Amino acid sequence: MERRKFLKQSLVVSAMVSAGGALLPSLARAANVPGWPAKEFDAKVLDQAMQDSIGKTSVPVSPAVHLTAPTIAENGAAVPVTVDVDHPMTADNYIDAVFLYVDHNPTPLASAFFFSPENGRAYFQERIKMAKTDMVRAVARTNKGELMSSKPQEVKVTIGGCGG
Structure with a gap:
């Protein structure tokens, strides 16, 4: 190098x-x-962010993708979110990316995490910003291109985090 x-x-x-x-x-x-994925983070509407990041605007819900977020967030500037994907992490079959979306945020793609078999598990915890009460969803992609989604979860925000 x-x-x-x-x-x-x-x-x-x-x-x-x-x-x-x-x-x-x-x-x-x-x-x-x-x-x-700069283009994906620049998208201003959910469908465009999903199209840019995963190539589709709709993904089937799978019980393998577990999204945990509070029902009510006291502060939209720091909403705790956990995503855990129940999927093998072997050399030929693993989760290579997980995308987290907030439907109506100024930038709907909240985060993108990339994994390899060496991670052992597709799991992360983070705090995201939410402008207002909205739906949060996680989409996992396998190394073979298969997509699976969590059930969208509504998070009620009492104080806005994205400029409000």
């Missing part, structure tokens, strides 16, 4: 860790991280 490229990527990783993930999209774009 070239020294400048190494230093640039190291700086990006350090900044992401210290910023707690708040600056992930802008830092990744600035560093030209390969594979960063």
